[in-house]
Amino acid sequence: METHVVDHPLVEAKLTTLRDERTESSTFRTLADELVTLLAYEATRGVRVEDVTVQTPVAAAHGVALARPRPLVVPILRAGLGMLEGMMRLLPTAEVGFLGMVRDEETLRASTYAERLPADLSGRQCYVLDPMLATGGTLAAAISFLVERGADDITAICLLAAPEGCANLEQGLAHVDVPVRIVTAAMDEKLNEVGYIVPGLGDAGDRLYGVAQ
Ligand SMILES: O=P(O)(O)OC[C@H]1O[C@H](OP(=O)(O)OP(=O)(O)O)[C@H](O)[C@@H]1O
Ligand SMILES: O=c1cc[nH]c(=O)[nH]1
Numbered sequence: 001m002e003t004h005v006v007d008h009p010l011v012e013a014k015l016t017t018l019r020d021e022r023t024e025s026s027t028f029r030t031l032a033d034e035l036v037t038l039l040a041y042e043a044t045r046g047v048r049v050e051d052v053t054v055q056t057p058v059a060a061a062h063g064v065a066l067a068r069p070r071p072l073v074v075p076i077l078r079a080g081l082g083m084l085e086g087m088m089r090l091l092p093t094a095e096v097g098f099l100g101m102v103r104d105e106e107t108l109r110a111s112t113y114a115e116r117l118p119a120d121l122s123g124r125q126c127y128v129l130d131p132m133l134a135t136g137g138t139l140a141a142a143i144s145f146l147v148e149r150g151a152d153d154i155t156a157i158c159l160l161a162a163p164e165g166c167a168n169l170e171q172g173l174a175h176v177d178v179p180v181r182i183v184t185a186a187m188d189e190k191l192n193e194v195g196y197i198v199p200g201l202g203d204a205g206d207r208l209y210g211v212a213q
């Protein structure tokens with residue numbers, strides 16, 4: 001597993017405002033959207049392309065187009081939904097599949113409550129969107145699921161990650177033999193005793209959409 005922390009002053013400045021507890025939901029949604037587009041630029045560096053030739057008004061020009069099958073973008077509901085538009089801005093022809101997952105806040109175990117993905121992901125590059133990589137349980141389950149369906153290259157885009165979660169994820173995916181990449185805006189200090197990222201930004205889903213029941 002490869003982890004890439006995007007080092008850019010615009011990313012850091014937007015993330016700082018996102019962390020600020022005074023930032024309201026509407027601003028939080030806008031900033032998350034902008035931040036994802038910046039992260040997506042790095043995350044898609046390895047997107048598969050094929051050679052094409054186009055005719056300019058002057059001459060033939062050799063270039064590239066996104067290869068088929070098209071990449072699949074998978075936001076993990078609920079909070080990952082706040083990252084979808086920012087990603088699709090860079091990959092407008094990608095397909096989108098959905099995974100609904102929730103972490104039990106007592107046991108910190110993730111469970112899946114919704115799934116709407118192509119049955120066969122053979123040969124597909126997948127981009128998983130989840131703002132928080134905390135214990136890593138949610139992402140480990142999501143990535144294992146995609147690999148079981150045949151995905152052969154997976155990049156997860158996270159706003160924040162915790163070192164413990166990255167280590168757990170690496171261990172949890174030891175059996176996976178496809179490339180897995182994590183792209184994040186920051187590697188925070190640690191998890192606290194209730195599994196929240198420190199300093200983090202709180203509950204990403206609640207900050208985007210309000211407190212869940
Ligand atoms: O790395 P983990 O310890 O598994 O935690 C990370 C998960 O927790 C949050 O989701 P949550 O369960 O709060 O659901 P929500 O998106 O509906 O708020 C977050 O959006 C991640 O999906
Ligand atoms: O810090 C955290 C950990 C899990 N989920 C969140 O939304 N925030």
Ligand SMILES: [Mg+2]
Nearest residue numbers: 203204205206
């Ligand atoms: Mg939540």
